[in-house]
Amino acid sequence: MLRRALAPWFARRVILDPLQARGGATLVVCAGFVSLVSAQTAQLIYPTMDLNNDGAVSEIDVFAFLALSQLGNPMADLNFDGVIDVHDDVIAGASYTSEWPVPPGFTVHWSVTGERDPRVSPVDLQGVEMARDVEVIYQPNVPLYPTDGYHRMIRSPLGTYDNWAESYNSYMIQYLEQIRQEVRVRSSLQSPGRIGILDFESATPDWDFVGINQPVLVSRWENAVSQINEPALDQAFMLFTGFTPRDDATSWGTLSEPERQQYLELSWNAFGRDLFTWTLEVAREEAPAALWGFWGFPLAMVNVPVSDWDRRLNDNLSWLIEQVDVLCPAFYDSPHVEEDDGDSACPSADPETLVNWCVGNMAEALRVRHAYNQEARLLPYIWYHYGPNTCMGNDQPGRMISDTNAQVLLTVPKFMGADGVLLWGHFYPTEPAPEHASTDQVQRFVDQWSWLINSLHRQRGQRILGTSELP
Ligand SMILES: [Ca+2]
Numbered sequence: 001m002l003r004r005a006l007a008p009w010f011a012r013r014v015i016l017d018p019l020q021a022r023g024g025a026t027l028v029v030c031a032g033f034v035s036l037v038s039a040q041t042a043q044l045i046y047p048t049m050d051l052n053n054d055g056a057v058s059e060i061d062v063f064a065f066l067a068l069s070q071l072g073n074p075m076a077d078l079n080f081d082g083v084i085d086v087h088d089d090v091i092a093g094a095s096y097t098s099e100w101p102v103p104p105g106f107t108v109h110w111s112v113t114g115e116r117d118p119r120v121s122p123v124d125l126q127g128v129e130m131a132r133d134v135e136v137i138y139q140p141n142v143p144l145y146p147t148d149g150y151h152r153m154i155r156s157p158l159g160t161y162d163n164w165a166e167s168y169n170s171y172m173i174q175y176l177e178q179i180r181q182e183v184r185v186r187s188s189l190q191s192p193g194r195i196g197i198l199d200f201e202s203a204t205p206d207w208d209f210v211g212i213n214q215p216v217l218v219s220r221w222e223n224a225v226s227q228i229n230e231p232a233l234d235q236a237f238m239l240f241t242g243f244t245p246r247d248d249a250t251s252w253g254t255l256s257e258p259e260r261q262q263y264l265e266l267s268w269n270a271f272g273r274d275l276f277t278w279t280l281e282v283a284r285e286e287a288p289a290a291l292w293g294f295w296g297f298p299l300a301m302v303n304v305p306v307s308d309w310d311r312r313l314n315d316n317l318s319w320l321i322e323q324v325d326v327l328c329p330a331f332y333d334s335p336h337v338e339e340d341d342g343d344s345a346c347p348s349a350d351p352e353t354l355v356n357w358c359v360g361n362m363a364e365a366l367r368v369r370h371a372y373n374q375e376a377r378l379l380p381y382i383w384y385h386y387g388p389n390t391c392m393g394n395d396q397p398g399r400m401i402s403d404t405n406a407q408v409l410l411t412v413p414k415f416m417g418a419d420g421v422l423l424w425g426h427f428y429p430t431e432p433a434p435e436h437a438s439t440d441q442v443q444r445f446v447d448q449w450s451w452l453i454n455s456l457h458r459q460r461g462q463r464i465l466g467t468s469e470l471p
């Protein structure tokens, strides 16, 4: 049970007494409630106020909220700040009549990871409505994946680029065979509806993104492309990449700097597109009944609302979004909220910032799905511990996400229209790093949040969240 602030208790009594006197005068009570709270506030509209899970905040939700808040039920803590008080009343009132794209169903998936992975066995998910139906193929599972750059795909064994086309063909044959074998050994992917995730986090097939995040790959590519186009521009390479030089250009050295940049971008993206498209095609050949996606696509952004500048990165990848069955942006870098302010080493955000981040990135994911692939399932990745960019460090071993982060990351995606979430995390001691979680910690996380996970795992419009028994 949550601590309850005193002031709103009296406010609620004022609301509830007329309710009891008037019996079914629903709308009158709602109007009174809304005017009461709207006098105090700005527009704080939260998806969490859709308590009966039907996509609209109606009087049913208002009554549910009043009842839940009187009980001190955590579902009435609409803004996840650990206390049910007037701020939640304000949000409840402001959210009245708002509408949310709640999906027909919602599933939480254990993605830590497949049946053959020893990490799955120690954690008991019995009684938790979490599907173990995900297989992840990681970069290290496919040693030929060009983690260090696409130059590797077109380089001869001697380290030259003279026969780049021959080198590329040879590379792709061997690389795709590794993909094929990795899919084959994951036999569960033969069952319809299983989820196959290709987790290739290096060498993203977009020049803009790589330029921002992996500049060393940019310089390697420039070295390769310049060699291929000296002493003369390579006609076959230009044809493959779609680059058209100006009439009097004869070699890399005769191209202007903007022309070189255009050539580098076009060529990187052409090889990236070919690589990822073939990867998906071969994976589908081997496991046609599975649902396939690439980890982290579409991209989640650091800043919200997502800017046009950042949106272009996802638009650049529209060709990839169009091909997958599952969209799984990674919500790992969400702001983190410390309930007790106990650790000054970690900058702590307030719950509103965290909710806004989640809402903003869900809005971007929905935009991408609407624009490029309306059939795709939207399953953001969340994790149970903080990552390197959200204050994980050797001085904080096994630092699990806060209660606020857990509630927001599990809840907000659903009410913003996700079809589910994928839960992932590092494990200690299988991956022996001090900051990784132990089996006991992960078990405690699952046990602590099973009531919330089970309440999410429902069909749209079913009973009010949070009225079931709580721990
Ligand atoms: Ca509702």
Ligand SMILES: [Ca+2]
Pocket (backbone or CB within 6 Å): 076, 077, 078, 079, 080, 081, 082, 083, 084, 085, 087, 088
């Ligand atoms: Ca609250």
